[in-house]
Amino acid sequence: ETGVTQSPTHLIKTRGQQVTLRCSSQSGHNTVSWYQQALGQGPQFIFQYYREEENGRGNFPPRFSGLQFPNYSSELNVNALELDDSALYLCASSRGGAINPDEQYFGPGTRLTVT
Amino acid sequence: AQSVSQHNHHVILSEAASLELGCNYSYGGTVNLFWYVQYPGQHLQLLLKYFSGDPLVKGIKGFEAEFIKSKFSFNLRKPSVQWSDTAEYFCAVNPPNTGFQKLVFGTGTRLLVSP
Numbered sequence: 001e002t003g004v005t006q007s008p009t010h011l012i013k014t015r016g017q018q019v020t021l022r023c024s025s026q027s028g029h030n031t032v033s034w035y036q037q038a039l040g041q042g043p044q045f046i047f048q049y050y051r052e053e054e055n056g057r058g059n060f061p062p063r064f065s066g067l068q069f070p071n072y073s074s075e076l077n078v079n080a081l082e083l084d085d086s087a088l089y090l091c092a093s094s095r096g097g098a099i100n101p102d103e104q105y106f107g108p109g110t111r112l113t114v115t
Numbered sequence: 116a117q118s119v120s121q122h123n124h125h126v127i128l129s130e131a132a133s134l135e136l137g138c139n140y141s142y143g144g145t146v147n148l149f150w151y152v153q154y155p156g157q158h159l160q161l162l163l164k165y166f167s168g169d170p171l172v173k174g175i176k177g178f179e180a181e182f183i184k185s186k187f188s189f190n191l192r193k194p195s196v197q198w199s200d201t202a203e204y205f206c207a208v209n210p211p212n213t214g215f216q217k218l219v220f221g222t223g224t225r226l227l228v229s230p
Contacts, residue, residue, distance in 0.1 A: 004158075031216065042119075042205050042220030043159075056215030090159065094216060103149065104218060106159035 004093050004107035012113045013081050021076040021110045023091030032074040033104060034066060035090040043090055049074055078112075086114045119208050121221035128196050128228050136191040136224050138206030147209035148189040149218065150180055154202045162204075165189065176200070198230045 005024045013019050025032050031050045035043035045058035049068035063079040072093070078085055088111050092104035122137040140146065150162040163174025170182040180191045189206060203225050207218040 033216065033218070035218075035220075040222070042207075042222050043218070045217045045219065048215050048217065050215070056213060056217055058217070092159075092218075102216065103161050103164055104216065105161075106151075108158040 004091055004105050006089075006091050006107040006110050008110060009108070010111045010113075012115060015081055015083060015114055017081050018077065018079045019081060019112060021078075021089050021091075021112070023074045023076070023093075023107060025072045025074070025091075025093030026105050029093035029095050029105070030072050031094045031102075032068055032072065033092045033094070034074070034076045035092065036060075036085075037088040037090055037109070039087070046076070081114045083114050086112060088112075119206055119219050119221040121204075121206055121224050123224045124222065126224055126226045128226070130198055130228055130230055131195050132228075134191070134193040134196045134200070134226070136204055136206075136226075138189045138191065138221060140187050140189070140206075140208045140219075142187075142208060142210045144211035146211055148180075148182060149207040149209070150174065150178070150189075150191050151205045151207060151220075152202045153205070153223075159205070162191070196226075196228045198228050200226060201228045202226060 007022045033048040034046040037043040046060050048056040052068045065077045068074045088109040090109045091107045094102045094104045120139045148165040151159045152162050163172050165172045165182045173179050178193050203223045205223045206221040
């Protein structure tokens with residue numbers, strides 16, 4: 001069973017630029033969630049995709065957007081990067097979509113540094 | 116604001132000592148509860164989860180947690196820690212009535228076990 005994978009591992013961007021992070025979900029999982037983990041903090045929920053549609057969002061501005069593809073992989077896009085966007089971005093996949101509670105399986109994360 | 120609190124930010128123990136990490140949440144209603152662990156250099160892994168039923172939950176590697184509804188708590192315990200338990204531990208809650216799976220994490224507890 002292949003776990004959740006993310007790319008790239010590390011990324012350095014300049015303030016104002018745009019970035020795309022990628023995630024491949026675990027086999028058999030149809031739901032992908034994205035989290036932002038700032039240094040010394042717990043992960044914060046950004047949004048969740050289920051069957052290619054966003055079905056839940058946390059307190060993040062619209063410049064954080066995403067996509068989910070038919071194979072359930074996902075992208076996180078961040079426009080107009082700010083210094084505070086520097087963080088570890090985690091992708092998690094799960095089964096069950098909106099209704100059934102299920103554990104989430106996390107990827108290794110992408111470390112984004114904005115200078 | 117509704118949240119998840121982990122009271123101990125750093126814990127240092129000797130091998131064979133007993134461990135208890137506190138977790139409190141402020142959501143009413145039915146919640147799903149999780150403990151995740153992040154070993155150095157590794158991604159977040161699920162230790163245990165509570166959805167319903169027996170409030171004493173057994174997880175991997177000898178960990179257990181007790182859900183006490185009246186205290187809004189889900190404390191993690193291990194009778195005898197090992198050096199390999201050195202890691203960061205996160206309590207997480209899937210709040211009720213969100214319509215989707217969303218994890219709200221505490222800020223984490225760094226555990227250092229000295230040999």
